[in-house]
Amino acid sequence: xxxxxxxxxxxxxxxxxxxxxxxxxxxxxxxxxxxxxxxxxxxxxxxxxxxxxxxxxxxxxxxxxxxxxxxxxxxxxxxxxxxxxxxxxxxxxxxxxxxxxxxxxxxxxxxxxxxxxxxxxxxxxxxxxxxxxxxxxxxxxxxxxxxxxxxxxxxxxxxxxxxxxxxxxxxxxxxxxxxxxxxxxxxxxxxxxxxxxxxxxxxxxxxxxxxxxxxxxxxxxxxxxxxxxxxxxxxxxxxxxxxxxxxxxxxxxxxxxxxxxxxxxxxxxxxxxxxxxxxxxxxxxxxxxxxxxxxxxxxxxxxxxxxxxxxxxxxxxxxxxxxxxxxxxxxxxxxxxxxxxxxxxxxxxxxxxxxxxxxxxxxxxxxxxxxxxxxxxxxxxxxxxxxxxxxxxxxxxxxxxxxxxxxxxxxxxxxxxxxxxxxxxxxxxxxxxxxxxxxxxxxxxxxxxxxxxxxxxxxxxxxxxxxxxxxxxxxxxxxxxxxxxxxxxxxxxxxxxxxxxxxxxxxxxxxxx
Numbered sequence: 001x002x003x004x005x006x007x008x009x010x011x012x013x014x015x016x017x018x019x020x021x022x023x024x025x026x027x028x029x030x031x032x033x034x035x036x037x038x039x040x041x042x043x044x045x046x047x048x049x050x051x052x053x054x055x056x057x058x059x060x061x062x063x064x065x066x067x068x069x070x071x072x073x074x075x076x077x078x079x080x081x082x083x084x085x086x087x088x089x090x091x092x093x094x095x096x097x098x099x100x101x102x103x104x105x106x107x108x109x110x111x112x113x114x115x116x117x118x119x120x121x122x123x124x125x126x127x128x129x130x131x132x133x134x135x136x137x138x139x140x141x142x143x144x145x146x147x148x149x150x151x152x153x154x155x156x157x158x159x160x161x162x163x164x165x166x167x168x169x170x171x172x173x174x175x176x177x178x179x180x181x182x183x184x185x186x187x188x189x190x191x192x193x194x195x196x197x198x199x200x201x202x203x204x205x206x207x208x209x210x211x212x213x214x215x216x217x218x219x220x221x222x223x224x225x226x227x228x229x230x231x232x233x234x235x236x237x238x239x240x241x242x243x244x245x246x247x248x249x250x251x252x253x254x255x256x257x258x259x260x261x262x263x264x265x266x267x268x269x270x271x272x273x274x275x276x277x278x279x280x281x282x283x284x285x286x287x288x289x290x291x292x293x294x295x296x297x298x299x300x301x302x303x304x305x306x307x308x309x310x311x312x313x314x315x316x317x318x319x320x321x322x323x324x325x326x327x328x329x330x331x332x333x334x335x336x337x338x339x340x341x342x343x344x345x346x347x348x349x350x351x352x353x354x355x356x357x358x359x360x361x362x363x364x365x366x367x368x369x370x371x372x373x374x375x376x377x378x379x380x381x382x383x384x385x386x387x388x389x390x391x392x393x394x395x396x397x398x399x400x401x402x403x404x405x406x407x408x409x410x411x412x413x414x415x416x417x418x419x420x421x422x423x424x425x426x427x428x429x430x431x432x433x434x435x436x437x438x439x440x441x442x443x444x445x446x447x448x449x450x451x452x453x454x455x456x457x458x459x460x461x462x463x464x465x466x467x468x469x470x471x472x473x474x475x476x477x478x479x480x481x482x483x484x485x486x487x488x489x490x491x492x493x494x495x496x497x498x499x500x501x502x503x504x505x506x507x508x509x510x511x512x513x
Contacts (some may be wrong), residue, residue: 027064045417083240140220145291149192318367324359
């Protein structure tokens with residue numbers, strides 16, 4: 001650990017020491033303040049803020065931990081910081097000459113939802129943080145795809161029950177049923193395809209799966225998946241080099257936070273379905289589908305920052321309204337009374353065993369009926385987390401009081417009119433061909449401008465380099481002066497405290513005499 005700490009940036013060391021303080025960690029020289037009193041006799045613990053101490057003192061404190069559990073924890077924290085540093089570094093590096101695989105990694109980590117979805121409780125005891133070397137960060141193009149299934153446990157949490165991993169040749173690297181360490185409340189067999197009898201005799205644990213994945217991902221291998229953050233949470237695995245296929249595609253005209261489903265992507269990009277509607281999930285099929293999507297992009301090339309995909313909407317979806325956040329104590333009859341029209345109500349149970357809300361679908365015979373019913377509902381227009389329009393409806397049940405529910409269309413109006421757009425496509429084909437010709441001409445005219453822009457960029461880059469070289473000497477001198485000033489400030493602060501203490505003693509002596 002000594003070499004890794006010595007090579008670590010001071011800011012990272014400060015954060016690690018603060019975390020050790022917060023957790024009350026003690027080395028063989030005691031806690032942080034005990035260490036300062038013993039290690040730095042001049043200042044002691046009078047200045048205990050780690051950000052005010054030198055890198056040498058921070059490193060010496062962290063190296064004083066010898067207990068294997070403490071060392072293991074500190075190494076995990078250190079690796080987490082190093083991985084995040086590489087992620088941030090990638091955002092600011094030039095994308096020139098990077099592989100197409102790495103380009104997809106970049107698109108994933110640049111997605112606005114990435115910092116939220118991929119912030120894991122990685123320091124927890126049963127989590128694993130994959131070690132990622134800087135030398136492997138952009139060079140390795142090896143990829144594997146993963147998909148997991150989770151069951152609902154009695155404590156309200158989810159647990160891994162099955163995991164599948166395939167390589168870029170779609171060869172199976174891992175396909176295991178997993179025995180959760182908690183009591184299962186719901187196997188979700190209609191989704192997972194797993195039943196209680198399937199786990200009879202299964203001894204594979206989460207730790208066993210983690211050990212297998214550490215070997216598979218040990219050389220900078222890219223991990224591929226759809227909604228991959230959910231799989232990593234189930235695996236309790238923090239891996240920084242990822243491609244999330246739900247991030248790198250976008251529906252035209254839709255908010256970027258609204259992500260396409262794996263099945264829709266496969267229909268649009270690959271021309272096939274992952275599964276039929278209503279069929280249970282299959283880990284192996286989903287892992288293969290995610291890998292096929294990535295391979296299709298690599299084969300076709302990647303142009304631009306966002307890859308647009310046309311959503312495939314079956315008529316059965318356009319004929320529905322989605323009703324959600326329904327209180328469990330609100331009877332079905334009250335919903336039917338509040339929503340006019342002729343439809344069939346399909347309810348969905350709460351996601352958690354102790355959930356107090358459920359959802360439902362109002363299924364109409366025709367899309368026009370669903371549209372007119374939504375428009376006739378009286379309620380305030382709002383947007384959900386994906387930017388889709390919905391209505392907040394307030395009900396007054398016959399039992400008394402009030403209740404609130406949300407209702408929205410399954411798809412937006414623009415997508416709902418997809419069928420009619422297809423009918424017009426045949427008549428508009430000549431005009432489209434003409435538009436394509438015009439685009440080709442415009443592209444040709446732009447090439448000269450692009451060459452000129454490229455030349456200007458090169459000149460600007462050379463001037464920036466000259467300016468940077470001229471400033472390096474001044475920057476080093478400024479940094480040295482900053483360090484000297486920081487040290488002087490620390491000494492003055494300590495001297496002020498000493499003077500204050502002496503004055504206090506002097507006043508006490510006068511009062512005593």
